[in-house]
Amino acid sequence: MSTPTNLKVSEPTKGVLTITLHRPEALNALNTKLLEELADLLDEIQSNPEVGAVVITGSSKAFAAGADVREMATLDAVGVLRDPRVDHWKRITAFKKPLIAAVNGFCLGGGCELAMHADIIIAGEEAKFGQPEIKLGIMPGAGGTQRLLRAVGKSMAMQMVLTGEPISAQQAMGFGLISEITIPETTVERAQKVAQQIARHAPIAVEMAKDSVLKAFDTDLASGLLYERKAFTLLAATEDRNEGINAFIEKRKPAFKGC
Numbered sequence: 001m002s003t004p005t006n007l008k009v010s011e012p013t014k015g016v017l018t019i020t021l022h023r024p025e026a027l028n029a030l031n032t033k034l035l036e037e038l039a040d041l042l043d044e045i046q047s048n049p050e051v052g053a054v055v056i057t058g059s060s061k062a063f064a065a066g067a068d069v070r071e072m073a074t075l076d077a078v079g080v081l082r083d084p085r086v087d088h089w090k091r092i093t094a095f096k097k098p099l100i101a102a103v104n105g106f107c108l109g110g111g112c113e114l115a116m117h118a119d120i121i122i123a124g125e126e127a128k129f130g131q132p133e134i135k136l137g138i139m140p141g142a143g144g145t146q147r148l149l150r151a152v153g154k155s156m157a158m159q160m161v162l163t164g165e166p167i168s169a170q171q172a173m174g175f176g177l178i179s180e181i182t183i184p185e186t187t188v189e190r191a192q193k194v195a196q197q198i199a200r201h202a203p204i205a206v207e208m209a210k211d212s213v214l215k216a217f218d219t220d221l222a223s224g225l226l227y228e229r230k231a232f233t234l235l236a237a238t239e240d241r242n243e244g245i246n247a248f249i250e251k252r253k254p255a256f257k258g259c
């Protein structure tokens with residue numbers, strides 16, 4: 001993969017890779033190139049055993065202010081239909097390792113949709129979450145109507161999508177969109193700590209647990225429970241399961257190997 005120009009990527013530290021969206025001239029607006037670089041990077045990380053979890057963040061002013069409106073203006077209906085970004089979003093959705101969004105500043109439109117692709121969102125107290133597309137005569141197009149509803153419930157999702165007005169980090173916390181609020185200076189550090197905690201666990205168990213929780217979004221309870229049970233049973237075939245249980249019994253720290 002060529003070096004990304006719209007992302008800054010850390011070396012893995014304690015099993016955690018940190019990706020920083022970097023288009024300061026446009027408040028990290030998600031243009032096609034940025035999304036492609038992100039999807040390529042996540043594809044690549046997928047098979048890297050040194051990475052157990054990923055933190056994605058932006059700047060103190062903006063996690064991301066949405067899709068790139070200037071780029072969007074160049075697309076007609078056929079352009080939107082054939083938009084390669086759809087495939088990039090699919091690849092981001094398919095990422096199997098835990099993804100934690102550390103959000104400060106504006107988290108709007110496609111930016112909010114990207115944050116909702118994360119498994120956990122931790123936000124600074126000044127963060128603003130919104131789906132302002134309606135103000136542009138359009139609507140969310142990268143999962144906003146679906147994921148927001150599941151995160152905050154119908155009434156608030158409708159209010160955000162139909163008025164285009166953002167909500168505060170405190171409101172986002174109250175509605176369950178995010179899991180923690182920090183002071184802005186420590187948001188990334190806190191997200192990295194949580195990610196490190198996850199990265200210490202058995203990788204196959206982590207992957208299956210994430211997959212099983214996500215299954216709840218698109219299945220009924222009985223099918224979801226069956227899915228969970230099958231994943232739980234499969235884990236019994238892993239060496240890490242023996243290691244985890246033996247380490248507990250022998251009162252020592254487990255040494256997971258990812259097999």
Ligand code: CAA
Nearest residue numbers: 025026027029065066067068069070109110132140141142
């Ligand atoms: N796309 C392209 N450029 C953007 C951008 C975006 N989404 N958001 C901000 N920028 C650019 C601005 O044009 C400006 O560039 P110039 O200096 O060259 O003019 C620069 O970033 C700084 O922005 P502002 O001067 O506007 O900063 P501000 O602090 O006054 O306002 C803001 C910040 C309220 C976030 C405002 O920039 C804004 O409203 N941005 C657009 C938000 C939006 O509508 N997002 C939804 C996009 S559509 C979408 O996301 C569709 C989808 O779901 C797939």
